[in-house]
Amino acid sequence: MYAQIYDGLRQMILSGAIPGGARVPSSRVLSESVGVSRFTVVTALDQLIAEGYLSSARGSGTYVETVPRRNAGKSSARIKGGVPDSDRFEKLTSRRANALTWRSSLTLNDGAQYLHMATPDHRLFPVQTWSRLTKEVFAECDFRIVNYREILTPSLLEQQIAQHIAISRGIRCDPEEVVTTLGAHHAVNLLAELLLDPGDTVAFEEPGMAAIRSIFQSYDCSIEPMHVDASGPNPHTISNRDVKLAFVTAAKQQPMTIAMPMKRKLEMLHWAADRGSLIVEDDLGSEFRYQGGPIPPLKALDQGGQVIYIGAFSMTLLQSLRVGYMIMPRALAEKCRRLIQVRYRALPQFTEQIVARLIEDGHYGRHLHRVRRIYAKRQTRLLQIIRSDFADVFEAPDLASGFYILCYYRDQSIDEDAVLRRCRELNLGVEQLSYYYANRTSPRKALLIGFAASNEAEIELGTTLLRRCLDGG
Template sequence: MSSLGHTPWRRAIARTIDGSSLDGLILEADSARPLYLQLYDGLREMILSGALPGGMRIPSSRVLSESLGISRFTVVTALDQLVAEGYLNSARGSGTYVETVPRRQQGSPNTPSERDVATPDRFENLLSKRGQALTWRTSLTLNDGSQLLHMATPDHRLFPVQIWSQLTKEVYAQGDFRIVNYREILRPSLLEEQIARHIAVSRGIRCEPEEVVTTLGAHHAVTLLAELLLDPGDTVAFEEPGMAAIRSIFQSSGCKIEPMYVDASGPDPHTVASRDVKLAFVTAAKQQPMTIAMPMKRKLELLHWAADRETLIIEDDLGSEFRYRGGPIPPLKALDQAGQVIYVGAFSMTLLQSLRVGYMIMPRALAEKCRRLIQVRYRALPQFTEQIVGRLIEDGHYVRHLHRMRRIYAKRQNFLLQILRSDFADIFEPPEFASGFYNLCYFRDQSVDEDAVLIRCRHHNLGVEQLSYYYANRTSPRKALLVGFAASTEDEIEFATKLLRRCLDAT
């Protein structure tokens, strides 16, 4: 057997068997890919290309081993894999033969990247209407937390790692079989019990654990509700402007979207043209993106409007935990006496986005139906994570964590506002103190090219967003940027705002 050495080398079988040569097998000694896989790749490619025709007898493992200068074990491992996948047929006593398989089309690219470049429109044309509605935008704003001034990301560095680690060890040490198997879907989990207790104190919502349904985040919750409640052609009233990603869920379900225009009090139900509205989606605590907290009068108007039409309301309580001035504002759900409101919450903004833990609060009968849907579609949700979050709330760690985040975020917002009001006074109208993670900054010059600004900001790793993104037609009456502060320290804010100024001056 010959030595492999330290540089790429090639061994091939010189003999011709049944008129077909096995020459062409290339093995590289310094490749990170094991030799048996290199041999497997080479033989498989020759079979698919037709270089090794169906019915051809493959030399014995001993012959291949000697010819290629590799161990017989390596050869046997590769051949066994090809036999298992149906490329070869091994007949005891008579040898190993190439199976007859359809030849790859001439000119067909070999690598994934080549295939994608060669046929850029192929998969675009294969998309369903649902797929097109869900993939309409290639976002310039990332969601991985890497961008400064990001308008929708918490600071993961504030996550209580030590407490989480300790609770994780304790949950695993318990060895409770109920959290390693599929969940008993009709029985409330620890997290659902703790949410029911927590939400009564923090948001004024009185509910039983049976009315709480945990989900894989707020978007998953809305997707479940769309599947459960909506048929193609149903009408959904949606905030204008509103959360584009959520709007796309309803659009992909084949629903008709009726705009519910936002004014100084939030979404106005009287602007909805249709009376036949099955569902309405609102953000009452902090309208996304306008940052408006819905006053009591508008909440009552919305509830009366929904009752008159027998319309269910989905209330996404996004940003309610981060109100920095005054006490918490009761959500729409806290006023709901008739079971019209389905409340959606999540832990993505308060803990970690990647945890993907959210919840809904809804009438008990509907909650039971929703649990059955989860059982059919997803079998179960990640119970280990739910158990840990439940313990985090039960032991009081979650509330203390929220208090700490509010103090830090409020300080960061004040710092950002000082810079915006002084160094950007010629560019932005004075922004107001807002809840949530960002400030809405209106341009003084409404002729500014928002797209060009956003592209420059993306180049400099800034996670700002343009207001027009939230409008159904991608055009806003007034141009503005959403400039985040929560995920950036004061030093990072100071550095990033200088980059932002450079982007704006270059426009």
């Protein structure tokens, strides 16, 4: 009750309904007029006095302080409907923010229910194991993880990643070369801060991951397109020798799903060595290859410290965990840790500790084996449907690693924006290939259709809805 009285008087003072210098009635009068206890009124008045809205002098009374009128002047102009003036805020927004917030509603599909092309199935997350490990970690309450971390000493997770990555991806490294991050995007931001100055040149896959490209653009870097061919990103398409950084997805090119062959990997390493460039390799989704074993990353061939490897647990566990890592030369890793210490103080050590134990106890490996089998069945089912029921719309797609199938339209005159708009309306998480090109135009129109996050019944329902979207319904 006192809060309501406080807020009502405060609003009247700010709006000018009670002018500055006006005498406030006594607490007894106010309590009688409002119908509450005197104590309630006194509590509200004391709060207003403490915040400077009122002033009180013994034996003289309580008075309203003169305060600047709220919503005065052009700076608070409103447009029709009470919406803030977007033009004013557009002028206040930084170039970096504009470079990072270009995505429109047409390209946002994070809440889609069916056929999402970039999301794991959270229902497969090992909840019981995670809950048990969480209880254990919190029960121990180790001082090393409740305080700010000693940043230069490898954490348990960094130690476990160094062991795990040697077996799973063929990358030999020491724990001191592993730096944990808040996911892959955070890793790229750290590298941009660590390595790039405005005007530096970054070689970037074309097509490539648009959100990552926008990070480099936000640091005022010059983007050189590295065109993707049948062997993945081709460094020989870049004539500029002044390239400081090259960003690639070698084991599974995003979005073309191409696995870079050995010859191209060696060409990439020789190209970088010749220019003195660093390569940033994002190993997104490489764990999910359904024929044979995972393709070794570019980093596994790196002998000269040219490749910075980025991995994350977003696709294998939960996206919301925000736990990722980088593998980089030790001297660079130390600088990166110092940067984290200054910019973020500490990463979520409780979460890192739980993930570390998940790996250490073998639960993570068993979880990966299980979800691979499930995703493989889902991919097979989606391929069957696309090849049979959509043969008139799409060219026959191939098997691919990751979470989606790349389907080229037979009719290249199709209005893909209209199709995508209808898909968004029906809660489908598909994406168009053109989204990944710098100019939002692809040489051939195609749709990326996901299968990992949908079970077989949902795949059948989702493809039924997709047919409606393609038919214009």
